[in-house]
Amino acid sequence: MSYNYRSNVVNSEQMRRIEGAIFASGMPVAALMEKAALLTAQKFKKSYSLADFPKIGVIVGPGHNGGDALVIARELHLAGYQVSLFCPIAKLKDLTAQQANYVKHLGLIFQKTLESLEDCQLIIDGLFGFGLERTLSADIAQLVDKINGWQKPIISIDIASGIHTDTGEVLGTAIKATHTFCLGLWKRAFFQDLALPYLGKVELIDIGISPLDLETILQDSPPILRVNPALIRPYLPLPRPLLTHKYQQGHLLIICGSRRYAGGAILAGLGARGSGVGMLSIAVPAALKSLLISHLPEALIIDCPETATGAIAELPLELNNYHVLACGPGLTTENPAIIEQVLDSDKPIILDADALNILAQLGIEKLSSRQNKTILTPHWGEFKRLFPNLSDSQDRINITQEASQQSGAIILLKGARTIIASPEGKMYIIPESSSALARGGSGDVLTGLIGGFLTQMPDNPPEATALAAYLHAQAGILAAQERTELGVDGVTLANYLFAALKDSIPPAPLDKGGADRRGDQN
Numbered sequence: 001m002s003y004n005y006r007s008n009v010v011n012s013e014q015m016r017r018i019e020g021a022i023f024a025s026g027m028p029v030a031a032l033m034e035k036a037a038l039l040t041a042q043k044f045k046k047s048y049s050l051a052d053f054p055k056i057g058v059i060v061g062p063g064h065n066g067g068d069a070l071v072i073a074r075e076l077h078l079a080g081y082q083v084s085l086f087c088p089i090a091k092l093k094d095l096t097a098q099q100a101n102y103v104k105h106l107g108l109i110f111q112k113t114l115e116s117l118e119d120c121q122l123i124i125d126g127l128f129g130f131g132l133e134r135t136l137s138a139d140i141a142q143l144v145d146k147i148n149g150w151q152k153p154i155i156s157i158d159i160a161s162g163i164h165t166d167t168g169e170v171l172g173t174a175i176k177a178t179h180t181f182c183l184g185l186w187k188r189a190f191f192q193d194l195a196l197p198y199l200g201k202v203e204l205i206d207i208g209i210s211p212l213d214l215e216t217i218l219q220d221s222p223p224i225l226r227v228n229p230a231l232i233r234p235y236l237p238l239p240r241p242l243l244t245h246k247y248q249q250g251h252l253l254i255i256c257g258s259r260r261y262a263g264g265a266i267l268a269g270l271g272a273r274g275s276g277v278g279m280l281s282i283a284v285p286a287a288l289k290s291l292l293i294s295h296l297p298e299a300l301i302i303d304c305p306e307t308a309t310g311a312i313a314e315l316p317l318e319l320n321n322y323h324v325l326a327c328g329p330g331l332t333t334e335n336p337a338i339i340e341q342v343l344d345s346d347k348p349i350i351l352d353a354d355a356l357n358i359l360a361q362l363g364i365e366k367l368s369s370r371q372n373k374t375i376l377t378p379h380w381g382e383f384k385r386l387f388p389n390l391s392d393s394q395d396r397i398n399i400t401q402e403a404s405q406q407s408g409a410i411i412l413l414k415g416a417r418t419i420i421a422s423p424e425g426k427m428y429i430i431p432e433s434s435s436a437l438a439r440g441g442s443g444d445v446l447t448g449l450i451g452g453f454l455t456q457m458p459d460n461p462p463e464a465t466a467l468a469a470y471l472h473a474q475a476g477i478l479a480a481q482e483r484t485e486l487g488v489d490g491v492t493l494a495n496y497l498f499a500a501l502k503d504s505i506p507p508a509p510l511d512k513g514g515a516d517r518r519g520d521q522n
């Protein structure tokens, strides 16, 4: 396991221990504050020029978040900005009080009322950082609501004040930042759907936390990793070996579709196509066969006997002949026997959509006798049906982890920040997405894509899942950039998977396979 400030996501307790380890090894607290705040001030000046934002209001809290704010205020003042300060809590931590004395010496003014900041073009929020430990008191909450009501750009330092650093909960009320500079390491709240409306644009400030200090603190707990191209590059089934054939690239079977929901089957197939899987078979009700062939000529379409209403009645197949089974899109919940048959197979399986609804009826205990990997890809509604005991909590990171432990399955919980947890304790978070993906059909594409990657990466199921979820999100982002968020239907999304793959995954510098591929083209 290698540690990296860009990938490791921490909770406030880990952040505090990492800070503690850095200070214990000799780094002065004031020096780290100076570094973090100077880097933030530099970034700030690039985004918010003196010409456009000559007058800045800074809210100063009692702790080191307030200390950071004072250093930033000082730098902006020295750069020519007109800076007004407001400090609603009288008792400051020592270092913060020292910073306050120095800015007073420079001539900055602590205003007596919040209203004195109302004519500023922008507010910097240095009220609370990861030290916020309880619900905001009524007077502070009122202040926060007033600042939000001004409808000005608000730049939060480390985290929007009022947001719980771990769960992302709003502790009473919270600053609605338009831009948040997260200091040093990504905190959990940045990936909790609850917190997202309060964080605005988010940016990590690299304050130079070394892998050594990260390892010292993080080695004892399972890592939570923010997926980025560098992280997934080693797992990609690229370059392909020069000498291979289609079955060596894996054979995926997708079990999907009904007369009522034929499109789900097509989209799952298109998702699998996007993975480059060697062989794709798709089992559908007989009536759908010619439709599927017309959309996916490369796939082997297996026509299954149908129920009276057009669902798959039975699977006349030896499921263990395939490398991976993906099951669910468009299936209907009419025939639980299909899911029982899939669960009984010895192969890795991915269950989505109606397969999850049937599993919720059967009970997740059904998974305990499985000999191979199970991947469940619920959205929140499906998750609640599968894990009703966990659905009271809104800490999506925690409950995904718990659900994985309870079920022994890899859980991918869909959301604005999709979270993936494996029973061995691995966790991956997809850092960005597009609301264009909140649309019927995009989940079907993901099911096929996971299936296709898992088929090609049988030794790394959590990574295959994370890779698929990352590229799926990136495809949504790219498609929305070109076509707007309204223009990303399932087929379009599937068509952008290759662009996402190419964009996200730069060729490795010494990629011998890359050279081979170029050779093939010549």
Ligand SMILES: NC(=O)C1=CN([C@@H]2O[C@H](COP(=O)(O)OP(=O)(O)OC[C@H]3O[C@@H](n4cnc5c(N)ncnc54)[C@H](O)[C@@H]3O)[C@@H](O)[C@H]2O)[C@H](O)CC1
Pocket: 015, 019, 032, 033, 034, 036, 061, 062, 063, 064, 065, 066, 067, 068, 093, 127, 128, 129, 130, 131, 132, 133, 134, 135, 136, 137, 140, 157, 158, 159, 183, 184, 185
């Ligand atoms: N990441 C780093 O390595 C660095 C972070 N820095 C900054 O320091 C803060 C964390 O500082 P800390 O002093 O521990 O906590 P806070 O500033 O967030 O505030 C704690 C302060 O507030 C009091 N408090 C807590 N909850 C409430 C409440 N609901 N109402 C009133 N008062 C409350 C608490 O008692 C404390 O006095 C981090 O976020 C960064 O911004 C360093 O500057 C550089 C390195």
Ligand SMILES: [K+]
Pocket: 065, 125, 126, 127, 128, 129, 156, 157, 158, 159, 160, 161
């Ligand atoms: K803050």
